Amino acid sequence: MYPSSLEKLIESFKMLPGVGQKTAERYALHMLEQNVEKVDEFSKSMVDAHEKIKPCHVCHNFTEHDLCSICEDGTRDKSIICVVASAREVMAIEKMNQFHGVYHVLDGLISTQKGILPDDLNIDNLINRIDESVTEVILGLNATVEGEMTSLYLAKKLENKTTVTRLAFGLPIGGHLDYADDMTLMKAFEGRNKL
Amino acid sequence: MYPSSLEKLIESFKMLPGVGQKTAERYALHMLEQNVEKVDEFSKSMVDAHEKIKPCHVCHNFTEHDLCSICEDGTRDKSIICVVASAREVMAIEKMNQFHGVYHVLDGLISTQKGILPDDLNIDNLINRIDESVTEVILGLNATVEGEMTSLYLAKKLENKTTVTRLAFGLPIGGHLDYADDMTLMKAFEGRNKL
Structure with missing residues (x-):
């Protein structure tokens, strides 16, 4: 139904998590309305990030270097x-x-x-x-x-x-007790603290 | 916080309609997990669609040629x-x-x-x-x-x-009368048909 290059772009967007046909169409049509510089930048940033980002040698966090910024940070x-x-x-x-x-x-x-x-x-x-x-x-x-x-x-x-x-289990802050599931409530009881 | 190339990709995704920081992060991290061929294909499909798609000479529908597939279709x-x-x-x-x-x-x-x-x-x-x-x-x-x-x-x-x-105004099919807003209901009354 769509011209093939547009169809292909829609298919590409469908690769993203939680993106179905409708959303992919919306994204693709939005891209068509952008100016060429923005589209080029988006396109390049994708290849670029994929190329440069690798796991930190020590902790496997994202980094563009041998060590991630956290492992490299002397104050940590x-x-x-x-x-x-x-x-x-x-x-x-x-x-x-x-x-x-x-x-x-x-x-x-x-x-x-x-x-x-x-x-x-x-x-x-x-x-x-x-x-x-x-x-x-x-x-x-x-x-x-x-x-x-x-x-x-x-x-x-x-x-x-x-x-x-x-990490502790328990009620999320702002959460209502009657909305908590049984397991969460049980854990919240088990982990109760003296006031 | 993120390495700069990843930050840039996240910013790119935020250009899409309805995509905020969280979703953009999710999309960007998902892209990092893909193989290089898929990323290249996505990247290329974006530039490609933007380059090729133009308005149909007659009706301004999307097309890669002078006329869109609908204007070109002799049976329409x-x-x-x-x-x-x-x-x-x-x-x-x-x-x-x-x-x-x-x-x-x-x-x-x-x-x-x-x-x-x-x-x-x-x-x-x-x-x-x-x-x-x-x-x-x-x-x-x-x-x-x-x-x-x-x-x-x-x-x-x-x-x-x-x-x-x-096009006719009225109740959407499957819609409940008590959920319809006043204007829709009014239009549905105005446009009532003999059974």
Whole structure:
């Protein structure tokens, strides 16, 4: 129905997560209305980012160099390592602006369903990073079956090597108690604090 | 926070309609995970579509050639012209697969708010297209203030030249009467049909 080059662009946009036919059409038609410089810039930024971005040598966070900006930062506390599933979680935690340690990106989570085994993840490098200078490893993994499984595996692997902690479960701030699911409520009860 | 090439790609994605920081990040990170061929293809399809797609000489629908596929199609009924605001509406009507006439794309609607005047639109070409072979002009414009204003303007301009009709207003199919707004309900009453 559309001219072939437009059809192709729509197909390209459909590659993006959560983008179906309608949204892809909207994006593609929007691009046609832009001036040529903007389109070129967009097009180039895509190839450019894909070419330049690679995993940090130490922690597998995104970087354009050998080390990511966090590993390179002398002011960060290298005795505390926060373990996350992917580099996008690094960004989420950095936005909070409260954590001053360093990270370790696993590049995924153990999953029996998807057939992802510990060996497929960036776990060996984590274990090699742990020496006496590391005082705490914080497991910052999703509160899902896969996150739990990976947390348990890592806790086992790291016991006797350093202190392993994990993020608290409970009610989200601003969340209503009657909207919380049973598991969250249970965890909130288990983790109750003295006032 | 992100490496600069990634930051740039995120900014590019934010150019798309309805895409904010979070979605742009999601799209950009997704692109990093694709293989280089897919990224190149996406990148090229953008420049390519922008370069090749132009307005049809006759109706301003999208095309890669002089005439769009609809104007070029000998089986279409050229005596009925459906006037729409933009080429994306042509696609919407084509999907219905019930209209066998041809189109005329105005490239916008008259808007006092946005300062869009009749002269800014593809209206002169429409008037030049109307000869004795054209039996009906269907105004397929939005049911908004701008759509109404443009419809009235065109109806005036085309009177005595050909029959001008416009799409029916009323309840959307599957719509509940008690959810319809007053204007829609009023139009549905006005346009009631004998059973």
